[in-house]
Amino acid sequence: MVSNIIPFSESVDAGNPADAPRQSDVAYGDVLQAIIVCDIAPGTLVSEASLSERFGCRKAAMRAALERLAAIGMVEPVARRGYRVKAITLRDVNNLFQVREIIELPVVRAAAATVDAGALRMLDAVRAADYVPGDRRSEARFLHENTRFHLLIAESAGNERLTAMLAQLYGEMERLFHFGLALRDRSQEMTREHTALIEALAAGDADTAVKVMAEEHASSKAMVLDAIMRSDTLLDVSLSAARRGEDGDSG
CATH class of the missing domain: 1.10.10.10 (Winged helix-like DNA-binding domain superfamily/Winged helix DNA-binding domain)
Structure with missing residues (x-):
């Protein structure tokens, strides 16, 4: 997956x-x-x-x-x-992060009630991955571990269909993350987010776990949007692709 x-x-x-x-x-x-x-x-x-x-x-x-x-x-x-x-459009970014929020926040809430000690140990083992910005293999390994972290939480919630949906979504979002990660090192920030999430899950604190995950979503989205805005070429492509989509919708 x-x-x-x-x-x-x-x-x-x-x-x-x-x-x-x-x-x-x-x-x-x-x-x-x-x-x-x-x-x-x-x-x-x-x-x-x-x-x-x-x-x-x-x-x-x-x-x-x-x-x-x-x-x-x-x-x-x-x-x-x-x-x-295929361009990375502002519409794509908004749509994918909206779907991520719809799927993953309820998953985290459910996991807070069902996660066990074994799953918490596995989460702790992968939470602190890091990478070198601009090193594609390093970024890829980091994203692999990040996806694994999030899917472990989903598996702890016990709904195989939601886990499969989340795995597919992370696959679609991987290119967005690569584009954003190349500009700055967010590994320490994400380690802090993952640590706080593990602590909330271990305490069975669903509200805090959902809050931490929502904050991670917001930070990841901001990273991707910042990367687009700082890339003149990609911003031009993104906006023109979005306009083409709107023209098609109006037709």
Whole structure:
């Protein structure tokens, strides 16, 4: 359920050709990972030729990979120019954080009544992860541990469907977090938030646990919005994409 932090092609056992994936599968995984960690920036125009050269594969394989990425909404075709990587829009940010609040705050409230000592020990073991801003692998490991922390809380609440929904949501939000984390180190702030959350859960204090989680949501959203506002290129792409969406809605 947690997004893979290692490019798909690196997980293949090169010593067993029978298990090797198709080149298009490798290309799909590599480009998807590059988009998620923002090595390929939101709004970037890409082509089969440029990506084939970058990732060392045939154009046909990259064409198939880009078609799959378009099908899941990570890129969109641009006539006679290639593909544009999905922008991070202000609407996306607001919508995703709203859904996160709707799902996760009731989950935390429920977990305060059901979390056990074993779950608290696991939460404590992953609460203090840190990262180096701008180091994509470091950021990816940090986000992996952060997602694990939040899903452990969800699992403690005992509702498998809500846990699955939250896992999917964190997967969709990973690119937002990568973009925000690259600008500043929020690891110590998040460690304090996670420590306060563990203490509230251990005390069975649902109101405080929900308050701490809501504050973490607000801080994470502010980090992402600040990153967008500080990126002239991304802000232009975000606003223009949002306007296109509004035009489509009005039609």
